[in-house]
Amino acid sequence: MHEQYQFREIEAAAQSHWEHQQSFVVREQAGKDTFYCLSMFPYPSGKLHMGHVRNYTIGDVIARYQRMQGKNVLQPMGWDAFGMPAENAAMKNQVAPAKWTYENIAYMKAQLKSLGLGIDWTREVTTCKPDYYRWEQWLFTKLFEKGVIYRKNGTVNWDPVDQTVLANEQVIDGRGWRSGALIEKREIPMYYFRITAYAEELLSSLDELTGWPEQVKTMQRNWIGKSFGADIVFDYDQASIGIEGQLRVYSTRPDTLMGATYVAVAAEHPLAQRAAEHNAELAAFIAECKSGSVAEADMATMEKKGVPTGQFVIHPLTGDKLPVFVANYVLWGYGEGAVMAVPAHDERDFAFANKYSLPITQVYAAEGKDFSASEWQEWYADKSGLTTLNSGKYNGLDFTGAFDAIVADLEASNHGARKTQFRLRDWGISRQRYWGCPIPIIHCDSCGDVPVPEDQLPVVLPEDVVPDGSGSPLAKMPEFYSCTCPKCGQPAKRETDTMDTFVESSWYYARYASPQYTQGMIDPAAANHWLPVDQYIGGIEHAILHLLYARFFHKLMRDEGLVSSNEPFKNLLTQGMVVAETYYRTLENGGKDWFNPADVEVERDAKAKVIGAKLKSDGLPVEIGGTEKMSKSKNNGVDPQAMIDQYGADTCRLFMMFAAPPEMSLEWSDAGVEGASRFLRRVWRLAHSHASAGLPAALDKASLNDEQKAVRRAIHLAIKQASTDIGQYHKFNTAIAQVMTLMNVLEKASTATEQDRALIQEGLETVTLLLAPITPHIGHALWSALGHTDELLDVSWPAVDESALVQDSLTLVIQVNGKLRGEIQVPATASREEVEAAARQNENVLRFIDGLTIRKVIVVPGKLVNIVAG
């Protein structure tokens, strides 16, 4: 054992040992408990960022801990390799996305290996390779035949200059990011997954996911958004509209129908289109509604505007004529594209009615309260304890009474029906992009949309294309799209859209069970052996979309007979972001020049409070911009590679796990890394001085003196705390703090006798084992230095010796009226009465209760005594 902690040699030796032993290659083993530990696979963007390092360290710690619990652990890794960044890089550097992607994968794989992750690399999956996406195409054709996938129009962002569809991310303040052109909404045909058919199950089976954070389940519930309401039908007023017809709306508040004073439709609604034919102002407004992005956040924050169509519809209960407006806040493609408005009982309707001086009819009141504009919020916010008014025959009812009576009448007159609706919309997966999985459909003039037959799969994406940012490259390649119809043999055209990359990431976890399987999408026997995933780890930003799509896909695969479970991920851990300080200077044009924290020197006052910062290169001041998520745009990314090279993987892993609990955001700190490194050097130093004096004989637990008992108690307290922290709560930071506390004790412990040294041996073994999942390389070296020949990876997690925790006396806190006034030592066996009596005699207590009467004494066993006096 070398005197110095030489992490490079130690880490290289451990990694080559694991590689040589194939330590992390797993097979199905009958009779052994499995543990499938999965981290969200990375997009191969170039190099690892801190978020990856954090994610995969958390996963590796859990995987190694479970292995020490005796489980057969599967920890795979792969690449979410299709996506937009590859196309952007291609345009910038004139490199094909495939080449760029494969080079990134090679580099990042080496980086992952240098972190010492216990990954079974024989199961590596790369989503842009035909052997992966062919099965995605296969499932697509099956689902298309079943009707789970269908085609309809959808709205996209259209850049009229580049003549291309843009992602929401590529629309900045309503303009295309490259062209600067004003973006328009455009309707194009797309393929959709009928996820709404699974809405009910996706909602109800959330209850089975007891290992998921409540927060994530709540977000998914709200996203699915089950609501109870009614369809309501308004007959057209023929005089103003000119034709017979009916306007259908959905409302969760049919009970307020008597308060409806207008209806609003989306710009794309047929009524709006019809009215605009002879109304220039309306036509202009409809055109205005078509500008801007399709992102819901943009739609929801823009000013609510509307224009009357001059048309009216007939209120189904009163026969009154209600004006029809076109409003920019009504979304086409969501519900019926039309809403009824009840200004008195809906915030948005109220604002709109005030803006356009529309009538407001209050139909609910609470006892003793009058309606006034200043109190309007009370009227729509609450539907309990209110009674209807201004509602004719429906007066004097509560919410349920009004709801039932009105819906019954609507149903009787064929003007509506009770309906349960979901907010969830079908999943549109068509992308007018090159670097994605081709949609396996052939368009034939006589046969329509024909799925590509199984024996012609995969539809291979050509890999040598460099996109130019205008339109879809595949649509310009006859050699790709020219084909013959599989049904009739006539010339036909292949679909040139590719799939949303969320499709690949919706089933990769299942492919890991049988990654090289050529007989099907997944081998059911292997999949059912490993699935569901025991622990899934990834960023909180995936709480809704990715996790909902993957749950949906699991149910699709179940219904195809590929898997037998209902849900893919049993336990979920959502990690927080990695953030760092930002620094900038404002440029003359008002823009900002961002500086990397590595290039900036921070200035502090005498109390170490940060008072300023300057650039190292020119010594001039820079502005401090606050901590933000590490990103290219703010230039505040810290390269994990530099840290691994300078301090080693173990230090890097230790710091990541110690700095914050996994769910919380983690602030980058160079000094903190230094501290983690210092701690590992201390462990090494103690182990070295211990081992170089010769390993001691076994500990005689029966003959320990008080000092030795205290040391042994510290050892087993650390085991106890670290076991619950890691095993139960995933609080790696406090587990590490416990081990640090133990090290503080061990460093000060006596080494005078063989018995003392046997205790140090037990302590060092404990430190090694508790840290083994977190810092496995140094653990590997220490374990053999402590005289062991077995494999640390498979050593059992240490067990608590409860007898070591027993204490003879306890320290109790004494309070007077809830304020800390002193401490007393009592025998562990002291009765409640004895404890109370001791507390009453405490000098400080006597001082504080002097002249007061003791009203009550509260004794919390083992903790405190509170004397209530007044």
Add this chain to the structure above:
RNA sequence: GCCCGGAUGGCGGAAUAGGUAGACGCAAGGGACUUAAAAUCCCUCGGUGGUAACACCGUGCCGGUUCGAUUCCGGCUCCGGGCACCA
């Protein structure tokens, strides 16, 4: 705008059944060792007052429940994540 979170010393964080606020670490200050530096070790370290013992205040803000609230309840403020074509 809507949905979901978060806020504790100079900093990261701890307090996992309502029971000692600040564990553990970082930074800082003082000291030891050293020719010197690095490394290492020791001491101090929420604020105010006090020589000290100690006292009072203190967990984003306002209010409530309780013998006792960082923890529970009501109302806010600010920051972050998501919003269906970023992954």
